[in-house]
Amino acid sequence: QVQLVESGGGVVQPGRSLRLSCAVSGLTFSAYGMHWVRQAPGKGLEWLAVISYDGSNTLYADSEKGRISISRDNFKNTLYLQMNSLRPEDTAVYFCFARNGSLDYWGQGTLVTVSS
Amino acid sequence: SYELTQPPSVSVSPGQTARITCSGDALPKKYAYWYQQKSGQAPMLVIYEDTKRPSGIPERFSGSSSGTMATLTISGAQVDDEADYYCYSTDISGYHVFGTGTKVTVL
Numbered sequence: 001q002v003q004l005v006e007s008g009g010g011v012v013q014p015g016r017s018l019r020l021s022c023a024v025s026g027l028t029f030s031a032y033g034m035h036w037v038r039q040a041p042g043k044g045l046e047w048l049a050v051i052s053y054d055g056s057n058t059l060y061a062d063s064e065k066g067r068i069s070i071s072r073d074n075f076k077n078t079l080y081l082q083m084n085s086l087r088p089e090d091t092a093v094y095f096c097f098a099r100n101g102s103l104d105y106w107g108q109g110t111l112v113t114v115s116s
Numbered sequence: 117s118y119e120l121t122q123p124p125s126v127s128v129s130p131g132q133t134a135r136i137t138c139s140g141d142a143l144p145k146k147y148a149y150w151y152q153q154k155s156g157q158a159p160m161l162v163i164y165e166d167t168k169r170p171s172g173i174p175e176r177f178s179g180s181s182s183g184t185m186a187t188l189t190i191s192g193a194q195v196d197d198e199a200d201y202y203c204y205s206t207d208i209s210g211y212h213v214f215g216t217g218t219k220v221t222v223l
Contacts (some may be wrong), residue, residue, distance in 0.1 A: 035212070044217040045151070045159065045202050059211060062117050095158060102170045106158035 002026035002105045004096055009110030016086055022079040022096030022107055029077040030054065032100050036070060036081045038092040039109075046092075049081065086114045118142065118207035120215035127221045134190040136218045138203030141184055148186035149204040150179060151214075152197075159202065163188060190220070198222045 008020040022034070036048040049060045049070040058070055069082040079096050093109040120140040128134040138148060148166050151159035161170050163179035166186060176191045186205075190197055203215035 037214070044200075045153070045204075045214040047204075047212040047214055050212060061211070097159075102161075102164050102168060104161040104164070104170065106160075108158055 004098065004105055004107035006094060006096055006107045006110035009094065009112045011113045011115060012086055013116050014087060014114055017082070017084045018086060018112060020081040020083070020094055020096075020110060020112070022081075024077045024079065024096075024098065027098065027103075027105065029072075029098075030074040032098040032103075034070075034072060034079045035097050035099070036068075036079075037095045037097060038090075038112075039095070040089070040092040043092075048094075051079070083112075086112075088114050090114045118211060118213050120203050120205060120213055122201075122203060122215040122218045124216070125219045125221065127223070128190070128193045130195060130222055131192050134193045134197070134220055134222075136188045136190075136201050136203075136220065138186045138188070138205075138215050139184055140186075140203075140205060140213075140215075142207045143181060143184050143186055143205060145208065146205045148179065148181055150177075150186075150188045151202045151204060152199045153202065154199045162201075193220075193222050195222050 003025045005023045035050045051058045051070045055072050071080045091114050095109045097106040150163040152162050153159040162173050162177045166181040167179045178189045180187050201218045206212050
């Protein structure tokens with residue numbers, strides 16, 4: 001059974017940093033490109049970043065470039081998202097997902113609330 | 117930045133056909149994907165590479181693409197199909213984007 005479990009969310013003050021994790025099991029992690037997506041309360045899905053199966057290539061949404069960093073550890077089957085200089089508008093549920101052709105798996109998300 | 121535009125809402129009676137459009141300049145060259153998201157849940161892929169249906173997705177879901185528009189069709193919509201639907205694609209440079217989302221109501 002494939003599982004993606006996000007963690008690291010919570011309440012954080014504006015200006016602080018946070019690192020989210022996505023632990024993956026039940027699939028060959030090193031064969032999948034991995035993405036981070038977020039969804040603000042009551043809003044649509046926003047794509048943030050992707051990392052290639054081996055970590056050699058990354059792409060970021062223009063709006064967040066320079067403020068976030070995606071990485072992966074293929075030995076630990078874990079994906080990461082480092083977020084810096086957090087703002088109230090970063091408040092959202094953050095999802096990780098894995099895709100390889102028609103195989104597409106999502107976690108249930110972790111809530112990040114940026115508030116003083 | 118690249119945008120994929122969808123209608124905010126679509127309403128359909130049970131058993132009728134719902135069509136959701138997604139407009140984007142790069143769609144003639146890039147595949148469209150469609151996700152269904154029910155309240156409080158993670159998105160679920162219902163169509164990939166414009167027209168293909170993942171294993172386990174009912175046949176009433178189909179996709180098409182022509183020019184700058186991709187379309188998700190739900191033939192014989194059921195109450196269980198009520199959800200938000202998002203298209204997803206990339207621009208010419210490879211940057212990923214979700215559409216603006218469409219709320220489908222079946223009543």
